[in-house]
Amino acid sequence: xxxxxxxxxxxxxxxxxxxxxxxxxxxxxxxxxxxxxxxxxxxxxxxxxxxxxxxxxxxxxxxxxxxxxxxxxxxxxxxxxxxxxxxxxxxxxxxxxxxxxxxxxxxxxxxxxxxxxxxxxxxxxxxxxxxxxxxxxxxxxxxxxxxxxxxxxxxxxxxxxxxxxxxxxxxxxxxxxxxxxxxxxxxxxxxxxxxxxxxxxxxxxxxxxxxxxxxxxxxxxxxxxxxxxxxxxxxxxxxxxxxxxxxxxxxxxxxxxxxxxxxxxxxxxxxxx
Numbered sequence: 001x002x003x004x005x006x007x008x009x010x011x012x013x014x015x016x017x018x019x020x021x022x023x024x025x026x027x028x029x030x031x032x033x034x035x036x037x038x039x040x041x042x043x044x045x046x047x048x049x050x051x052x053x054x055x056x057x058x059x060x061x062x063x064x065x066x067x068x069x070x071x072x073x074x075x076x077x078x079x080x081x082x083x084x085x086x087x088x089x090x091x092x093x094x095x096x097x098x099x100x101x102x103x104x105x106x107x108x109x110x111x112x113x114x115x116x117x118x119x120x121x122x123x124x125x126x127x128x129x130x131x132x133x134x135x136x137x138x139x140x141x142x143x144x145x146x147x148x149x150x151x152x153x154x155x156x157x158x159x160x161x162x163x164x165x166x167x168x169x170x171x172x173x174x175x176x177x178x179x180x181x182x183x184x185x186x187x188x189x190x191x192x193x194x195x196x197x198x199x200x201x202x203x204x205x206x207x208x209x210x211x212x213x214x215x216x217x218x219x220x221x222x223x224x225x226x227x228x229x230x231x232x233x234x235x236x237x238x239x240x241x242x243x244x245x246x247x248x249x250x251x252x253x254x255x256x257x258x259x260x261x262x263x264x265x266x267x268x269x270x271x272x273x
Contacts, residue, residue, distance in 0.1 A: 016213070
C-alpha cells in the first residue's frame with residue numbers, strides 16, 4: 001500500500017528541506033516529524049543521536065512509510081550508516097532511509113574554482129568528519145575546512161536570527177573558518193537551520209564566496225533517486241498532502257514552523273519513547 005515519504009529532523013530545520021522537496025515533487029505526499037522535545041541534537045553523543053534517530057525511523061515505519069529522509073545533518077552524520085547497514089536488513093529490508101550528507105557531497109566540488117571549500121555545521125556534524133570523508137570519494141583533490149557553529153541553532157530557534165546580536169556570532173564563526181584558508185571560495189551550510197542566517201552570512205563573507213544551502217540539492221537528488229528506483233516510487237502515495245508532527249507542543253511548533261517552511265501549517269503531537 002502506498003504511503004507518504006517521511007522527513008525527519010531534530011527540530012525545525014528539516015522544514016527547509018521539505019519545502020524544496022515539495023516544490024520538486026508536488027504530487028507526492030510527505031509526513032514531517034520534528035523531535036523538538038529532545039532538540040538540539042548537535043551537541044549530543046553519537047550513541048544518543050543514533051538511538052533517537054532509530055526511534056524516529058521506527059515511528060515512520062509504523063506510519064507505513066517506505067522511504068524516510070533524514071533531513072538533519074547531525075542525524076545523517078551520527079546515525080544513518082548504522083541504520084542502513086545494521087538495522088534495516090533486520091527490521092525492514094525493503095524500506096529505505098536516506099540522508100543529506102552524500103547528496104551534498106556529490107555536487108559541492110562543482111561549485112569551487114580554487115578547490116577549497118568550507119563546511120559550517122553543528123558540533124556533532126563537524127566532529128563526525130562525515131563531509132571530508134564523503135567529499136574525498138568524489139573530489140580527492142578538494143581541500144575541506146570545517147567550522148562548528150554551536151550558537152547558531154539556539155539563535156535561530158529563539159527567533160534571534162535576524163536581530164543585530166546574531167551578527168556577532170556569524171562574524172565570529174566565519175572569521176574562524178576563513179582564518180584556516182583565504183582561498184575558500186565555496187561554503188556549504190551543513191545544517192538545515194542555517195538558511196535562516198543566509199542573508200547575514202552572505203553579508204559577512206569575502207566577496208565572490210558562494211554560499212550553498214542544501215534544500216535544492218537534496219530535492220534534485222531525491223527526484224533522481226526515485227527515477228532510478230521506480231519500485232520505491234510506486235510505494236510513495238501521490239495525493240499532494242502533507243502532515244506535520246512534533247514531539248513537543250504542537251501550537252509552539254506551528255508558530256515557529258512558518259519561519260522555516262514559508263507558510264502556516266497545522267501540527268500534531270506525538271511521542272517516540
